[in-house]
Amino acid sequence: MPDTTAKTTIELRILRYCPSTDTEPAFGSFQVPYSDDMSVLQALQEIKATLDGSLAFRWSCRMAVCGSCGMMINGEPKLACNTFLRDLAPGPVTVEPLQNFPIERDLVVTVGDFVKKIESIYPYVMPKVPKTVEEGTYLQTPSQMEAYASFADCINCMLCYAACPQYGANPDFIGPGAMALLQRYSSDSRDGGQQARLDQIRGEDGVWSCTAVGICSEVCPKQVDPANAVNQNKSNSALDFFLSGLRKESVT
Amino acid sequence: MSVPKDSPLPKRTIAPLFWLLFGAGGMLSALFGPALILITGIMIPHGWGVPERLGSYDTVLAFARNPLGKLVLLALIALLFWHAAERLFLTLHDMRVGTVTVLRWLTYGVAFVLTIVTAVVLLMVGF
């Protein structure tokens, strides 16, 4: 009997934190029935359904589209729905909330700061000259769309922020995800908001906090390549830095 | 579409200036660094593949007195320092050795001083 259970279960070590009772997070261990088609998310759901109903974690789509279930799995930022127990067997599997973010409860982290950063870079198309309805739609060729399409694939899962040591060192750093979204809009042929966005990232905590570690792109589950977005904007911000003197003269 | 103006714009940083010098030095040493180290540090001093007299006082003096030679030496040496200054600044900052201001003086400040020293020595060598 013990032999068969050893083969059909896997141990999950989960970092638990309950704000009303715990002073600091601590690991709790769970034995979960194992099958090789099970994701880590399914294991967490199994725990919540049968072992401990108080376990808190975020999830929604179960198919790597919504970006809700980001967490540290064996020390790496991953989507729990997209990470399979068969790749982690025989375990134990360590599950922690996303690194670099404040923990609300168990595997749930605070996202308000990330949302503020996204808002700060004007995450929408800002046409140079807005068209009236009579003037028709904004047209775009397939190759113009190619220029930003991959940056539009971001699902706001924040794995890149959990991987970024500069965000870990300085929570005010705008970070890879927001920069990918910035690049998505600034490289859209219909957009005219490039200068407004450059003004938002020109500071010490803007694009210049990046040290090109490049790990944000490695952990991205959607191949958005935020490191490309950040470093392209270093070039853009540098150009803006050197042109700003000239621009001020022409304005005044 | 109106642009929300709820918070003041961030203050511009001087970092792009250092980044440009870092990039220039990095590109220069990525393209020619290995060959330069091989030539001046290994081949010429040991006479491997090239005659040793390429490193003689007269030859080097003639090179350093040539205006073009001066320019090459100044650009090369200064950019190597500025490149390393940026990288050392970032690494020391990662290691939390000191505040940003202190570390900037410690790295970019030294690169600046060494750039001046290189220029002065090149002038002292004469024309």
Added chain:
Amino acid sequence: MSERRPYLRPQPRTWWAHPPYRAYTIRELCGVALAVYGAILLAGLVCLARGPAAFESYRAFLASPLSLALHLLLLAAALWHMVTWFRILPKTMPKLVWHGKLVPQALMTQAATLLAVGCSVALLALVVVVGAWS
């Protein structure tokens, strides 16, 4: 309403020394090795300005086994700098579209590395030719 008391785990002070960040730190320190090479060149210039005797002792140092070992180390660092430099290069560039298709970043890295090897080889060849001709 349940209580809110977010807990922020501090970043370890030595994060830069451990995987996956160790490779990044080594890359940065290889860049610093280039400054050592710059300092060797500058020392040569200082000796040159001080006269033939000082410059001869500088040459004697360059011919020593210690200097050879140091330069081999610097060469290794410079080569690693070259490799890593062109790995990041595509990250700093806009997306390249060629005949309606995105150019893969690995291809950009390979092309740039090849160009760098060409530059270094051309410089070496130039010096060897000048040396033989002089």
